Amino acid sequence: MTVCRVMIIGGGFGGLETAKALAREPVDVTLIDRQNHHCFQPLLYQVATATLSPADVAWPIRGILSRQANARVLIANVEAVDTEQRLVRTDGGDYAYDQLVVATGATHAYFGNEEWARHAPGLKRIEDATEIRRRVLSAFERAELADDAAHRDALTTFIVVGGGPTGVEMAGAMADMAREALSNDFRNVDPARARVLLVEAGPRVLAAFPEALSAYTHDALARRGVEVLTDTTVTDIGHDTVSIGEKKIPAGAVVWAAGVAASSAGNWLGADCDRAGRVKVLPDLAVPGRPDIFVIGDTAAVADETGTPVPGIAPAAKQMGRYVASVIKARLAHEPAPAAFRYRHHGDLATIDRGAAVVKLSRLTLKGFPAWAFWGIAHIYFLIGMRNRIAVAFSWLWDYVTFGRRARLITQPAMLGPDAMGTSPFRPPSPTCGPRAQASNHPAV
Amino acid sequence: MTVCRVMIIGGGFGGLETAKALAREPVDVTLIDRQNHHCFQPLLYQVATATLSPADVAWPIRGILSRQANARVLIANVEAVDTEQRLVRTDGGDYAYDQLVVATGATHAYFGNEEWARHAPGLKRIEDATEIRRRVLSAFERAELADDAAHRDALTTFIVVGGGPTGVEMAGAMADMAREALSNDFRNVDPARARVLLVEAGPRVLAAFPEALSAYTHDALARRGVEVLTDTTVTDIGHDTVSIGEKKIPAGAVVWAAGVAASSAGNWLGADCDRAGRVKVLPDLAVPGRPDIFVIGDTAAVADETGTPVPGIAPAAKQMGRYVASVIKARLAHEPAPAAFRYRHHGDLATIDRGAAVVKLSRLTLKGFPAWAFWGIAHIYFLIGMRNRIAVAFSWLWDYVTFGRRARLITQPAMLGPDAMGTSPFRPPSPTCGPRAQASNHPAV
Structure with missing residues (x-):
């Protein structure tokens, strides 16, 4: 029996959700990412401000999918998509697909001031x-x-x-x-x-x-x-x-x-994009004229029923991932296609500081400590893996009580080779530290 | 009143121990390091093999000394020592000292094959x-x-x-x-x-x-x-x-x-070194002819009473740090100098794998699980900070039970700037991954 090959580009929230939703289907899932880890972006600012360690908010993609027998993970850099021959070209080889899901996310946009x-x-x-x-x-x-x-x-x-x-x-x-x-x-x-x-x-x-x-x-x-x-x-x-x-x-x-802009996936596909570089997809999230290619998450330009663009947040990407998996399932079973994708907005959260946040759910509005507690529980819940949940909860509790930040590490790219042996790994990025001599009016012991 | 300025170069085991042993003395302690963190080197291999995160085995030097009112920390790269004018020259300025403690550790030695x-x-x-x-x-x-x-x-x-x-x-x-x-x-x-x-x-x-x-x-x-x-x-x-x-x-x-070789501190001091680059010090760990300069830890060539060289391990560096602090204390109090430094070897430990290690104390020899348990408790005990102890103990327990390794992250030097926006942070270090096309004999769905 020939098996449908589903190729997913991107191990973010959307790509992973697609892969997991296909776990019980008779398909071969291949997930390609250039990084070996899924990054929980909503907590990345806590790594930047030394509360959490990278491993607290990142999880090896292989670990997430290791028990899913129909899935494999490739760490490679996608260079092009041959939509005619149905090949994804990477620096680690070319891979054929039958159904392609592009979930490559977004990057920073500097509005022409790169x-x-x-x-x-x-x-x-x-x-x-x-x-x-x-x-x-x-x-x-x-x-x-x-x-x-x-x-x-x-x-x-x-x-x-x-x-x-x-x-x-x-x-x-x-x-x-x-x-x-x-x-x-x-x-x-x-x-x-x-x-x-x-x-x-x-x-x-x-x-x-x-x-x-x-x-x-x-x-x-x-x-x-x-x-x-x-x-x-x-x-x-x-x-x-x-x-x-x-x-x-x-x-x-x-x-x-x-600001963010969509990844360059639109170029690979030769597809029509909006100003932010997002691929304009059909109501079933497929690329016009390419029913075998779906674009989801921050890479897709999708509007909800009121015409408002779907925001570039994790729940939206996950909903699109589950939806595309359901479309592929229906095709495999020769069933009618599901109704058009419909985004359900659960709410908006933002934290301000220890003990303060704002939460807007459909009917509920919270601020201050209750919002912060809600925010914390929600984020712990959405972290992947029990161990990360415990580690992050412990870090937060510890910092909350001690006002400390353990991860205050200045680390540098490794400088290997003989040149690096005698030089300092700490180089101030600015030449503004001029030399100075301290007053030397203290006698010796 | 003029205060004796004690300058310590290096925030490893020896330098930190010197600083802490001087906490109650009427001195101004300045600790200079090129890194902002103390690294617990005995557990570094567990970072390399993805069990622990960097922040589990590294601790900001400022955090360690933040409550020691007579100590300050400077993160700068030492470029030279002017032993005549008693100045340490760094890329962040020149600093005068009355007593200098050099504790710059060791680096890898490739025996001429750099x-x-x-x-x-x-x-x-x-x-x-x-x-x-x-x-x-x-x-x-x-x-x-x-x-x-x-x-x-x-x-x-x-x-x-x-x-x-x-x-x-x-x-x-x-x-x-x-x-x-x-x-x-x-x-x-x-x-x-x-x-x-x-x-x-x-x-x-x-x-x-x-x-x-x-x-x-x-x-x-x-x-x-x-x-x-x-x-x-x-x-x-x-x-x-x-x-x-x-x-x-x-x-x-x-x-x-x-193999390791001492850091290049010997060159700064113009001192006599052994073949491994370690400074030959006097029995009080001072440099011959420079009673105001001490060299300790892996940078010093010291022998115990039997003539055996003192090994380059953390307990030896800490003993030397405490000893030098006692010499400085005696000088401040105009008391007779303490007896010559005497190294006390407590034992050797090495771990092999989960559940197996070897331990050699003076009379006691352990191997297998008891040695491993001893090794684990000893290392947890010597970690700095209760939080790191809890975090490492939790990581080990979790890995021991689940056989997992959470910190399996491939991270890269940040590539900022416009060039980096569209390129992959994952670049295989070898060009050995040639392109290949998969057999394409599977029909579409």
Whole structure:
């Protein structure tokens, strides 16, 4: 018997859900990803702010699918899709498919200012999170070495661009880290003097939430010392500076949370895309003219019944994954195709800080501690694997009680080879630390 | 009142112990390190083999000393020591000292074959461990994509060079990882067929232990599938191969555990060093002719009362740190100098695998499960911070029960900037994965 080969590109929420929903079907599932791990992006900001370790929010894709006998996992880089011959071309070989599910997610968008990327990383991958962690912690270290107060203040200014949930969470967590976790660590720097700026181009933060919750979030962030600048457009981002109009603000680290664009999957497929690069799909999430190719998650442009675009969040990707699996199942069984995909919005969550969050469910609105407790339970619940749940719950409980942050590691790309043996793995990213001599008026013992 | 400035270079076991032993003394302690974290090197192999996360075995130096009011921490790269002017020159400025303690540890030694370093990383820093983890896991991924069985077998051959405790622990943990944790993960590769070779130039593994324990370790490793090659000299290490005499053994990853050399601190001081680069110190651990400069830990050449060199292990470094603090204390109090440093050897420990270890204390010899339990308790005890103890104990218990390894992450240096946006963070380090087309004889659904 010949078996239908379902190829899934991408091991995010959508791709994994598709694979799992096909576990009992007579198909051969192949999931391709360029990373060996699924990343739980909603908690990535906690890796960037040193609360969680990478392994707390990432799980090997092989481990997730190891018991699913009809699934295999390939770690390779997709280079092209041959839609005529039904081949996915990767740097590890070509693979034939009968049904293709493209779930390659989104990446940061800099709206034509791609040169900002090096100065203001976004937060999509584990490597982004450890890089932001390195930059923020290194900025404090450089400040501790700095001579003059102005330079110290510049290095301990952190700017988050974009007031959506990721930006709010980053800003709140950075303010908390500076005020609590680092409070006794430095001798020249007072981390409580660190400035955190949250810059939002629109009139309010958390634009997707009701106005009352935006206002609450704005106030809650301000109470925690975050300077929230709404109706404020970033005009340039350079090395260690963010420009707002004519004003240049020096900063120790900048985080980009202002926008995403779909991955380049649309190019592979030669499909029609919207302005954000998302593939315009049919009501059954297939590509027009290619019923054997589905696009789901952040890569797909889908609207709900009111015409509103489906948001790029994990529950939407999972719903699309389950839906596409049901379409494939129906085809296998020669049954009529299911009704068009219909997105069900369960709600919006964003956390601000320890003990404060906002939650908007269909009828329910929460803020403050109840919202934070709800947010925490929901995120623990959605983590993959009991062990990650226990590890994250333990980390949060510990940090909540001790105000500590254990994962304050500045790690660097490994520098192997003889050149690296005698050199420092710590290189301040800026040449701004000039040499200085301390006053030497202390006699010897 | 002028205060004696004690400068400590290095936040390893020796440097930290010196700083802590001076907590109640009327001195200004400055600890300089190029990394912001203390690394618990004895457990680094468990990061390399995906049992523990970096944050489980590393602790921010600032956190360790944050409550010690007379201590400050500087993260900077030492470039030179001006012994005349008593200045430590760093890339973050110059710092004057009255008493200097050099505790810069050791690095890998390749015995004149420095070009092997890139092919066979050692295990000294967090970055080394995550790099080895990346190589081992990537080799399995490349094997899963490989076409022919010989290539697959080559990629799943792992060679550990050096049969001391680190080599034994790496080999045992790698065999365990292949047999247990990865057992269901692959479809083309059978991880149980993975070969782990432990190559030792001397006549037996664990040469510092009694012969009976070496023999037990040899057998225990062999029972677990590790091929132990004693009296075997590596003649060359190339990209993906290790040469033993004329024989070239292809390998998926190679780990260097065959030797260490002292850091280059001897050059800074212009001091007399032994062949391994360790500074020859006086009985009070001071540099000859420089009573204000002490060298401790792996950087110092010290012999015990029998003339045997003091081993480069954590307890020795800590004893030297405490001793130097006592010398400084005596000088401050204008008391007679303490008697010469005397090393007390408490014992040797090495773990082989889950449930097996060897322990040699002065009178006591343990092997198998009792030794393993002793080893585990001792290492938990010596970890810094209650939280790391709980986290590591939990990880071990979980892995022991489930045979899992949660930290199986292949992470890469962050590639920021526009170039990185569209490219894969996963690049197989070898170009050996040629393209292949799968047989395409399955019809569509």
